[in-house]
Amino acid sequence: MSMLLGLFLAPLLAGLIHRVKAFFAGRQGRPLLQLYWDLARLVRKHMVLSRTTTPVFLLGPALSLVSLLACLTLIPLGGPALLRFPGDILLFLGLLALVRFATVLAAMDTGSSFEGMGASREVAIGALAEPGIFLSLAVLVVQTRALSLSGIWARSGPELWSRAGLVMVLVGIAMFLLLLAENSRIPVDDPNTHLELTMIHEVMVLDHSGPALAVIEYASALKLWIGSLLLSSLVFPLHSGSAWLDLLGGVGVVFLVALAVGLVESTSARLSMLRVPQFVGLSSALSLLALFLVIR
């Protein structure tokens, strides 16, 4: 159930962020459901495949999407996840690394300097973000003594907040910063720009078209959903006793996170590429601080 919800609602987040930004810019903005229409249209289109490319070019998006779907089975929402076992956190993170590996190679497959540029930025940010994600999840592991995402979900919540509020705030901020970085949002990347030289994620998929682009667009919507869901389920879970209410609350928090992303994008400028490592490093530093507070 919660997984189906993710599959259907993920593209809505992008629409919501756009509407928030449009509101701040004094514009009406595009329809909330625009991404759904875009996907439907892209799927029906033909593709243009560069003569330089190999099967890696299509395998990249395919593996990314499938890995993210697998990730979705591991995250709890309103109830424990479909699959749960000690150490599923590590599989979750391994799959995210696989997404990066696949996307980057698909970009390098085109032999384009633009896409190489995007790929290079992606791996640099990814390599720095990785410790951040591990450490922030480690804090939650220590706090809840659970080795699975569902376990953390079950033991996190108001009680934990009252016991270790500061730690949770730090973890929440760190995870939010990582969400911005990993999903190519401002201030790390600008998803709206049309300037190849400044992009990260968008420039890596410059040559994908038609159904392959649909797969990529949907996968990035899912990635944003998953990132927001992590915050929602692990940091702000609801345990009201009613599964439906928990589910509703969880989804609500996901949309609140998207709202916050929109707010950040509306009110801040992009960082210079030189400053991005510091931004990502900051999230690792916050997680580390939280971790020291916990294990001291």
Added chain:
Amino acid sequence: MLRVVTWAEQPSDWWGWLLVLTGLVSGILGVVFALAQHDLKRLLACHSVENLGIIALGLGLGLLGLSGGSPLAAALGLGGGLLHVWNHAWFKSLLFMGAGALGKATGSLQIESGGGLLRRMPGTGGAFLVGSAAISGLPPLNGFVSEFLIFMSALELLASVHPLAGAAGLGGLALISGLAVACFTKVCGVVFLGEPRSPGAQKATEIRGSMLVPMLLLAGLCLLVGVMAPLGIGVLGAPLQQLAPQADLEPIRGSLGWVAALGGLVLLAGLGLGHALSRRPSQPGMTWDCGYSRPTARMQYTAASFAGPLLEMFSFVLKPRHHGSPLEGHFPAPVGHHGEVCDPFTQRLYEPISRSLMRLALRVRVFQHGEVQLYLLYILITLVALFIWEAL
């Protein structure tokens, strides 16, 4: 080394710590130096340093588990370390064979002179890709399984007896695997994908079957170990018994089962979806060139450029040297440019004290970058930390 451990009654803490620290240092430095290499064999050699670091890290965490009285962490760490010894042997032989094949086919081991080889050598390229994914610790391959065990050991320690070591292991290994992904996407992307960057790569053809078959077998082995891990984990039992009689990997078998199942499924479904995509109607075209009709192979990202941002961040350890005159005047004359990174051992092993002092100083300097907002944040963090200290 492990034999020595078995002689002792009860390993003491500092053995584990020593191994964890050596592991972290050699792991991170290994992969950072690998990123900077131009020569494929040297790059792989640097990765051996990195993988030995991972092994040492696993064993160290395991020993800390033993000394701290957490048999599960001990089993996971020692088991992961031992398994990584095997895994490393497999994927590293595969990668070295791939490098050999490359040298034979193109006449060069320089990464920058590869390009477009997956089209010309699909067997070698495919096997190399599998090996790269394995060494980067991606599911569902064998590298992921051993790193999974070591990560689990770190998590166990974190939640129980040695939180600090667990945290260090976790963060360090995460950084190592993130950098390994960067390094191997660089190699695969520059050598096997894109357009040929040299005449040698242009003319390259697939190597003989007798060279290809072992590579394919090893690639298959990497995959097999990955998905068969839950069944094969018992093999580790015997050596583990020697090291730590009470250690038992049984509790993790279920998790490994799920990992293998989900990982295998992802691989199959991904291949399926990729195949489905390739069946969709399409027409051939050229890579987007911004309308400029005379593209050259120079218009591809080079390996050095690809690794550039990361190398920049780690330049405090790498100390790269750039040769080439700067551009002068409004209308400069043509210039050349070349960069290199020095052999780590001459500098690093023999001047450890001065180096580490330098490194410490430079680490601290990371926090000095002139961003006022971040300074404010530091102050805030310090205040909050002090406040907590006071409150407890």
Added chain:
Amino acid sequence: MKPEILSYPEFSKKLAGRHLAALMGLPGRSGSVLMVAVTTPGAPSAGEEAGACPPGGLQLPATVVEGTFPSLTLEHPQAHGFEREFFEEWKVRPEGHPWLKPVRFPQGQPGLTDFFKVSGEEIHEVAVGPVHAGVIEPGHFRFQCRGEEVLHLEISLGYQHRGVEKALPGASPARSMAYVETLAGDTSVGHALAWCRNLEALAGIRVSARAEALRAVALELERLANHCGDLGALAGDVGYLPTASFCGRLRGDLLNLTGLACGNRFGRGWIRPGGVAWDLEPVRAEQIRTRLAGIMRDVRQALDLLGRSGSVQARFERTGILTREAALELGLVGPVARASGVALDCRRQFPWGPYLDPAFPVCTGLLGDVACRARVRIDEMEVSAAFLDSLLAHLPEGPLRVGMRAMAPKAFSVSLVEGWRGQICHVAATDTQGHLLACKVVDPSFRNWFGLALALRGQQISDFPLCNKSFNLSYCGHDL
């Protein structure tokens, strides 16, 4: 004023320390070419106030060249573009020119040139354009990069060459106005004004004070609209939405003021030889004045947001630095040059009509980075708004337009106008019958593009779009 024909060494010496506004060729006797330079006084030195430079001081040194001539560029780098152009047009080779690359291309071979290369296996090239992702004009940019760092940028334009300079002398008055008003679409008023002032000078007529005032209104409204759009685009490039969208709207409002005055938002058809085509009745002038005050209030608010956002300023500061020395040597003009501390402004150097105020402010910056270029634009908007406010309140009386007369034979005229992008130089010469013989048009973009290339050296490639916006140059104004 007539060109003063000198020997080549004397000609070259005459250029020293001066700003080269244009370099053009006129057909000489028996296959030789008369090379005429239009020079204005050089910038006052760095610390000096702009007023240290007295108005006027135009010089027209000329020399006869044939076959080849020693390149001026070695001593006067600001001549590099003009010499390349001269070579293409007259087939007279500047010997020893260090950068003799095509400015424009023969039909059907755009973009065919040897690009500057930095060799080495680590270096990669990035080729951007001529087709760009946004709705912008075509041009090719070639970067030599190591990682994210730009070692060298070469800009190759000429994709929009239409042959305007060649077409102008023979065209009917109506047609030539249409050519001139679309030389660079965003500088319709500036170019129309420069063109008309030349024709009037050749015909020996003076336009009325009212017409001059209305022309100044048109020129400053154009400046306001474009500066406002540029500042919005700069904000948009760093992803700062509030200012980007406010300025986008306000630019439209400012264009509407021009539309209110003459019916065309870009001021096309407003300025005509002999005066202006449309009057501003008192009611309409007052309407524009009050609406301008309202728009400026919003502009200040939007720019205040920009100035107060630390994240924006961090991106602007120390990005794309162009030193004062480079700006002077390359003869850069407009807000770009002023941001680097070159205090040159035609409104002050060659004032006319309402600009005859010795205290007209010249806005300058110090560092020549993106922040300075933004700051100069903000300051210039304030100056223009205040200027317009007082001008619109007291428009002088007079006829809108005086009749044109026949042009003097064998005459030579130079017109310098400070358009929003910088110095616009039009040169016109008549033959023995008093018909136009040759025209030379220099859009500020022609010189400033090279400044952009220079500002990018050693920068992050991801900062290129931001630097590009801070220059905001015209492709068609360069290509002509």
